[in-house]
Amino acid sequence: MTLDLTPTQTVGPYFSLGMMPEGANILTQSGTEGEHIRIEGYVFDSDGDPLFNVLLEIWQANAHGRYNHPLDQRPLPLDPDFVGFGRTSTDANGHYWFQTIKPGPVPYPGDKMQAPHIIVLVHASGVSHPLITRMYFADDPRTESDPVLQGVPPNRRSTLLAKREERDGETVYRFDIVLRGEAEDLVLEGKIVAEATEDAVRGTGKAETVFLALR
């Protein structure tokens, strides 16, 4: 006998009351091993409008490619200064950022390896379930041959690539996320619109991010 899954419902506009994303976007401590990086970007809807108050969660392996989880029993070091989980929400301009490290490669079923990547969960008011995607490092030579990325239609792979830039001595990866409001995925819920500041960026012309269907 199998049980039916509990149905999902939208996260709504008040998630920060329960999920407390404040301050959880810094995954590193001074002693965390690996290349310290900043990930930042915007969340847009398909009309190019920046989306405010979207919850983002990231999950990643440590610098050695080891996940802080009992299922990962490989003989690689765990980093006492790194869990690999972060949370934040987009500001009035649709902007978000995380401070983390670049993860190591992790295995793929069979004897292949996956390129370094970060799992990104997007919870948007009005979308009835978490959207799961991956962020890859565009400048990493292993990315091109990643087995999961190769399953994405070639013309859409770029939506999963973060571009590297150096800024004020810091390594920054830019990763924008574009959500499309599809009737089947959205319930008619209000979206909170903030008074965007003069820095507001519009995402017109960007392709919709590829999400993984884990259903």
Next chain:
Amino acid sequence: MSEKRYAYEAWEEVTRNEPHLSSLDEPLTLSELTSPFAAIDPVRPEESDLTTNAGTGAEAIGQRVVITGRVLDENGEPIPGVIIEIWQANAAGRYNHEFDSWQGPLDPNFVGRGRCMSDDQGVYRFLTIRPGAYPWKDETNEWRPAHIHLSIMGPSIASRLVTQLYFPGDPLFPLDTIFQSIPEKDRERVVCRYDHDLTEPGWAMGFRFDIVLRGAQATPFETDRVYEGVHA
């Protein structure tokens, strides 16, 4: 910092031909089969009592309710060590949140958030107050049925669940677009059940709500190995 104005706008339905979700025919990998559930900071017992966790020394106003149940996988096996986060409106239907502009009264002794962790048998338990219904679209006179938001960090990213729990017999069910977004046959699974055996005499009404996460069927977990030593 300038004060921001917030307003609701209705989502516009967008109908395009391309699917919103690109289904990748890929096996789940270690990235999706793991999650931070075993590494999240431990939960303190007082976090699961929303009637007093505002820390003011006084109790929240409202009907005390115990919400309890088991976290299970699809095979009915209990899942221990799962973190459940909840948030909700107060008894008047007002959220203690800057974006809630409705003028229902705030309760200084109610924050409206809590956390707990499922025990060895997968059992979780909250003490809270029954939330009030909540008006959110005045032009069409729409009200949300009383509900509690739940966020569950299961053993894998694939089992991540965010949902809402409702109370039985609510007359607003047929009128609520969010509740109605669940296929009819599945709606009963987001409604908790009154359980008289859980009701504590002279203290709190008891409601049962089991949570079923995507689990062993979809994942190659060997339960003993996975949970051994978790949250030790």
